[in-house]
Amino acid sequence: MKYLLMLTLLIFAGDAIKLEKQWIRSAPAGTNSAFFVDIVNNSDQPDTLYKAESDLAQVVEVHETYHTENGMMGMRHVDSIEIPANGTLQLKPGSYHIMLIRLNEDLKQGDTGKVTLFFKNGGKVAVEASVKDMKKGHMMMKKDKTPEKCCGE
Numbered sequence: 001m002k003y004l005l006m007l008t009l010l011i012f013a014g015d016a017i018k019l020e021k022q023w024i025r026s027a028p029a030g031t032n033s034a035f036f037v038d039i040v041n042n043s044d045q046p047d048t049l050y051k052a053e054s055d056l057a058q059v060v061e062v063h064e065t066y067h068t069e070n071g072m073m074g075m076r077h078v079d080s081i082e083i084p085a086n087g088t089l090q091l092k093p094g095s096y097h098i099m100l101i102r103l104n105e106d107l108k109q110g111d112t113g114k115v116t117l118f119f120k121n122g123g124k125v126a127v128e129a130s131v132k133d134m135k136k137g138h139m140m141m142k143k144d145k146t147p148e149k150c151c152g153e
Helices: 002-016
Strands: 017-025 033-041 047-053 057-067 073-077 081-083 087-091 097-103 112-119 123-132 139-141 147-149
Touching (some): 033 112, 033 123, 081 087
Parallel strands (some): 017 123
Antiparallel strands (some): 033 087, 033 097, 047 081, 057 097, 112 123
16 A cells, blocks of 8 residues: 555656756857756646756756846856746746756757756656757846847847
8 A cells, every 4th residue: 555655646746747848058068058948837736946967068057047236137056946836937048947067068959958857746857858049039038027139149
C-alpha cells in the first residue's frame, strides 16, 4: 500500500507541471544564452521553481530582468520563482528566464538542447528545446510597462 501511494504521488506530481513553448536563444560557444518557456501549473497549490540544469553551459541559473532607478535594465540570479496554482508563468525576454552561462558549444538556429527544471512540489521536469535566433525588434516591457525593442536593436 505504501508503494502504491508513493507511485500515485509521483504520477500526480508529473502531471501538475507542464512546460510549453520552450526555446533557447542562439549564441556562440563561450558566451551566454537563455532558455525561455511557459510553465503551466495544473495543481490547486502554488509551486516553486528553485533550480535548473543543462549540459549546454558551464553555469545554469534562474534569473530575472530588473530595472534600475535611472531606467537601465539588468539581470540577476534569484533563488526561486513561484508559479501560481492553476496558473501559468512565462519565462521570456525582459522577465524571468534561465540563464545559460559560458556555453559549451555553439547554439545555432535549428539545434536542440535539453534543460531540466526543478520544482518543490512538481519535482524534476526535463524538456528538449529548439534553438532560435532572437527576432529583430523583439519586444520587452519597460519599467512603466510600455513596450521597447529588445537587445538594443
